[in-house]
Amino acid sequence: MRKLVLTLICILAINSIMAQTRNFLDIPYLETSARVDTLVSPDKIYLSITIQEKDSKDRKSVEEQETQMAKSLEALGIDIDKQLTIKDLASNYKKYFLRSKTVLKSKQFSLLVYDGLTAGKVMAALEDLDIANTYLEKTEYSKMDELELELKSRAVKKAKKKADALTNPLGQKVGIAIHIVDNSQPYYPSYNQPRLEMRTMAMQDSSAPAPLDIGFEKIRVESTVNVKFELSK
Known part of the structure; x- marks a missing residue:
């Protein structure tokens, strides 16, 4: 019975398609x-920024670099509460070990800017802070x-x-x-x-x-x- 119903449905569907075709031809x-x-x-430009500690005697902590970056971005007129977000929400910090068992941390952000001139100023400011790990993530309209x-x-x-x-x-x-x-x-x-x-x-x-x-x-x-x-x- 079920096969008969399915067959009837298929026949009706084929007849409907053929009728529509005939209507077009008529x-x-x-x-x-x-x-x-x-x-x-x-007009929406996303920059990926990674802050990480360096294996050196005068290394700066991730927290210190983050604070400096925030001040530089605010000086450029950027609203860090709206335009700066952490990319890795599962873990604010990524830790990795060197052979000497020294633990270093890194933190990744996504920054939204609205024009090319601001993007250029941001990259220059980050370079002054020795934060060179920055690249273009995506663009949108x-x-x-x-x-x-x-x-x-x-x-x-x-x-x-x-x-x-x-x-x-x-x-x-x-x-x-x-x-x-x-x-x-x-x-x-x-x-x-x-x-x-x-x-x-x-x-x-x-x-x-x-x-x-x-x-x-x-x-x-x-x-x-x-x-x-x-x-x-």
């Missing part, structure tokens, strides 16, 4: 596709959802224009859209250290090193749609 239609894209500059919706609308409008261009020489008119497929791929944040482009700013003080304005690789966002329009004479 209605004169035109199928077009369109793709639009744009480039945007990232904060208004990505709104941008993707805008591109989808532009893609549909472009498909309509293409349909008009194809039918005007034939004396036909494009009617309502009877089928729309969104083939767009969602955007995912860029990881693995995107390329950096260093640009030296004009120096206000010739005796001081110029801050670096880091130009990050722009994010490409695109949308693709496939639309079937009803045709009329």
